[in-house]
Amino acid sequence: MASSSQIQPQPGAGRIAAAMAGQPQAVLIVLLLLLCGAISLAAAQFYSLANIIAILRQSALVLIVAAGMTTLLIGGEVDLSVGASLAFTGCVAMDATNRSGSVPVGALAALAFAGAVGLFNGLVVTRLRVNSLIATIATMMILQGGVYLYTREAVQNQHHLAAFTGIGAGYLGAFPIPVLLAAAVFAAVYIALRHTLFGRYTYALGANPIAARLSGLRVRRLKLAGFVITGLLVGVTGLILCSLMNAGQPTAGRGFELTVIAAVILGGTSLAGGRGSLIGTLLGVLVLKVIDNGIIILRWNQDFQMVVPGVVIVAATWLDTVRVRRRAV
């Protein structure tokens, strides 16, 4: 890659990318607008209130976990166990609520369980020094098996508490509760990453772990925090999903980890650590969920729900790579 070729104006996508080189996430914003516009023109139901709420609710489920995953990836680690943990957490939440007859107890049980899974992942990675990819694949297997040891079938709702149903399907004012929860999580993680020492250290750690350690950062504790945060957020999502499905489903969450990771990397977070933003993740989640929804709204063959995101992820990342390189010149 000779540097002279990068100075020359490039046709097509390259020029568009160049025009927006100043804005991070520009590619995704344009993509999202194009998608929404095109789908709306083809099918007016797309921008109906009911559909917007459906999209936002689905996005909320992914975004909450993706916020934790973004933090982890920025710090140079990854967690593939979130899908399996999601299913298990839902069963724990429903079971605890059935036994106690109390929604707060059920919610706390969900958070405690999922937080403990995060802690376990974090300890295996930081203390036993197992690569996080393999460690969390192992945790995924343990959880997938464990959930069936815990319950042979879906945990049914026997408590019939309206507050429990409200977590997933309820509204506060005009806003669905899952969307508000996602907004709160988003704001908290955004501030933590942008405006606290925790955030600054996490970026430093991911960018250069050796330098981070030499400059006295408590690397292990930072990483552990990332895993526990991700775990707790899985707890929140598990609770919402369990409420939405009105049952603790051991079969839920299949492939959820791939959706989350796809959204985060689509949002421009680097897998190598040290680079990424939560706004990007938000856009990544929305793009993927709009595509998913749009294919049904347009009544296309649902097999495209696999093909289109695959192409979009690769293309968007390529455009982003081009944009970053042009800005670097």
Place this chain on the structure above:
Amino acid sequence: MPQSRNLLRVLTRRSEGPLLLCLLAVIGFFALASDTFLSVRNITNVLGQASLAMMAGIGVAIVFISGEVDVSCGSLLAAVAIPLIVVMNATNSLALGIAAALALGGVVGVVNGFLAAYLRINSLIVTLGTLFVLRGGVYLYTGQTAIPDDAGLESFFQLGNGRLAGVLPYPAVAALVLLLVFAYVMGHRPFGRHVFAAGGNPDVARLAGYDVPRIKFAGFVVSALLATCAGIMLASRLGSAVHVAGLGFEFQVVAAVVLGGVSLSGGVGSLFGMALGVLILSFLANGLGMLDLATEWQLVVTGAIIIAAVSFDEFKRRQKL
């Protein structure tokens, strides 16, 4: 005596030492715990079952060592079976079918390699994309049904189901041959040196005059072709192109490769380590099944053993430093 002590030292010194001990421990345990585990028939069965992950694992390990990632093998397994069966049904020729499968595999490898090595798009994203696109493509093309083998060639049946001298399954033979060939290439040929250099320190490799993108590109093509070989063997064992074949296969392979000590950050790893990783997981699955352990326990135990094996490996490696 001195010879055996020597052997022991070699075993514990080499990076594969702890893994070999792990494998022997797994085999020893099941030999004692199950009365049907330790038979020639069962051991050769497992070697045959392990061969798919072994073949694909060679390629994935090479890509990992070159500093990139390839997770597309699961969908590729299902995708290459389609041209194989379709061409074979049309022409009645196994050779043409295999050629068609390799052609598709090669194209996928070229696409992966071009996007990742030359356009420099993150390879996890590229191959995750191919994973989705290929699986969706298979579903669209087949309308979500399997394509049966109507040619019914005996050679095609034998390929995945027959045994060399009635003992060793052909897929195991193929995997062993490929393992030896590529272990030799990686250890003793310039290509291997280049791959290690490109993954270990790409800047230095570039300054030393290596064409790093070309090396990485070659890694992706090799990886896709090896996954194609696994796909052909699987198609023969299934007697058809099954649209759901290989779902989650990429997880198995990546788990085995990383268990085998191949570093995700590039430049480190050995194919024998990868092979040991595959064998540990395969014997584990087989042995746990022989003990009549329910799936849920199998998953829990396998997960726990992966963590134990990798931390043991890490511990050993750190001790050496």
Place this chain on the structure above:
Amino acid sequence: MNVRLAILLATTAALAPLTVLPARADEVPKHIGYVVNYATHEWYQNVIKGMKDHAKLLGIDVAVKDANLDVAKEVAGAEDFMSQKVDVLIITPVNEEGVVPLLRRAKAEGVPVVLEGNPVKGMTTMVAICDYDTGYFAGIEAGKYAQAHLGGVAKVMNVGLPLLSATVLRSYGFMDGIHTIIPGATLVHDLDGGGNPDRSLEVSSAALAQNGDIDIIYGINDSSSLGGLQAWKAAGKSQDNLLVVGTGGEGLAFINAMEKEPSYRIEAAMFPEKEGYTTIDAALALYNHKPVAEHIVSPTTPLVGDDWKKYYEVNGTTRSIKWDAVNALTPPAKCMKTAADLKKS
């Protein structure tokens, strides 16, 4: 015990027309190996339960290996059973084409094979429900319900699974059945819910936003129908003019729904326990070289309202099957449509 003996006698009687020499006592196989496609699914948990209960009574050891939806693992499991020298192999194919070579290898080794669920080229016998018929009769009941309670209007959302021929047949059967009562019935949404509750919820939410003017939700299994119903509830819609029809009756979920959800009125029950029970009988017959039908049909029936209480009893979180009632159901001799018909069209 008495009940079980009665069942045993009843089954022998049912098989009597097929057997030539019923006087001689059957040889009982020692070990049966069952390779299941998806052991953790509730349906198969209950198939295994029915198998093991029946086998225990006969003094047969049944071992299970789970393919966990992986075709390669299915081949490996069958291979392992053959090297363990089981007397009979029972297989539920992950994919019906994918076990053709396995049947050939089992034949070469002299191991008889019973298939469960899906037919395979070159098989001796298969125990299976009729998927199309199951959907069809549920469709008729749904049509009658729509006549009585929904003003004769039937606009259907099918939460389907195109991946498997069995589930496609159920959806076709349902629509054909409903058309016999309400010729103007329409299929508004034909969805792929992946057979999963969360995916079904997601795709149904989008479909209802696209067009919410439906009054019947059909699910190819209970997870799919419940996912569809939850999407309906999450969209804030009333269940007043809605009918939900589930399929399978594989666990407690449908009983819970029929008790608590006003719209969940019909379940196409498929009695997995009975299916497992029948496969053991088929294995026994094959082992004794008795003639067996190519397709041994396991009964299904639509359950409306409180009908489920005839066949099941619930104690806390476990359910038990009422064998007398289930064994009294007469399955059809032949299915109206099978996967083979699907390929023709």
